[in-house]
Amino acid sequence: MSTTAFDCKRCGHCCHGEGGIVLTGRDRQRLAEHLGLSVEDMLLRYAEHAGEKLRLRAGEDGFCVFFLQGVGCGVHPGRPDICRAWPYFRGNLVDRASWEMIQSDCPGVASAAGHEAFVQQGVDYLYDNDLVHEPGTETPRALVLTEALKRRRRS
Numbered sequence: 678m679s680t681t682a683f684d685c686k687r688c689g690h691c692c693h694g695e696g697g698i699v700l701t702g703r704d705r706q707r708l709a710e711h712l713g714l715s716v717e718d719m720l721l722r723y724a725e726h727a728g729e730k731l732r733l734r735a736g737e738d739g740f741c742v743f744f745l746q747g748v749g750c751g752v753h754p755g756r757p758d759i760c761r762a763w764p765y766f767r768g769n770l771v772d773r774a775s776w777e778m779i780q781s782d783c784p785g786v787a788s789a790a791g792h793e794a795f796v797q798q799g800v801d802y803l804y805d806n807d808l809v810h811e812p813g814t815e816t817p818r819a820l821v822l823t824e825a826l827k828r829r830r831r832s
């Protein structure tokens with residue numbers, strides 16, 4: 678039996694920094710419903726354009742606009758797919774060196790479990806939670822899996 682490869686410690690590191698939280702159409706709908714707003718109002722208040730994509734704004738402290746210090750994500754049930762998927766991003770799944778690098782920022786990644794367990798548990802998690810995306814203009818690239826990763830899906 679393999680060790681758990683990831684267990685979030687709620688440190689908030691992954692909610693810091695601008696630009697990473699891209700909103701898909703499904704994300705926009707889910708987040709707006711969670712906040713009790715129309716999609717248009719939610720976007721006006723909390724999102725900004727980044728090229729062809731829409732992303733969540735950051736606050737003056739550099740954290741996501743929904744991050745609450747000492748609490749964590751303020752919209753947890755309504756958070757976007759990219760937040761649900763972290764740290765199981767394609768780059769961390771295909772590249773052992775990336776997996777090693779993120780361990781200094783994300784204490785939830787268990788190095789003792791090894792990269793192989795991280796990959797298998799990650800692929801399973803992404804499919805179980807409907808987080809695997811196909812390429813598209815609004816799709817976060819980190820959620821588009823390689824064919825080799827897709828073949829790792831357990832049936």
Ligand code: SF4
Pocket residue numbers: 684685686687688689690691692763764782783784785786
């Ligand atoms: S950086 Fe990792 S451990 Fe910290 S809140 Fe984000 S996912 Fe959880």
Ligand code: SF4
Pocket residue numbers: 691692693698733741742743744745749750751752753756757760
């Ligand atoms: S939506 Fe929540 S989980 Fe995602 S970056 Fe913002 S505070 Fe963090």
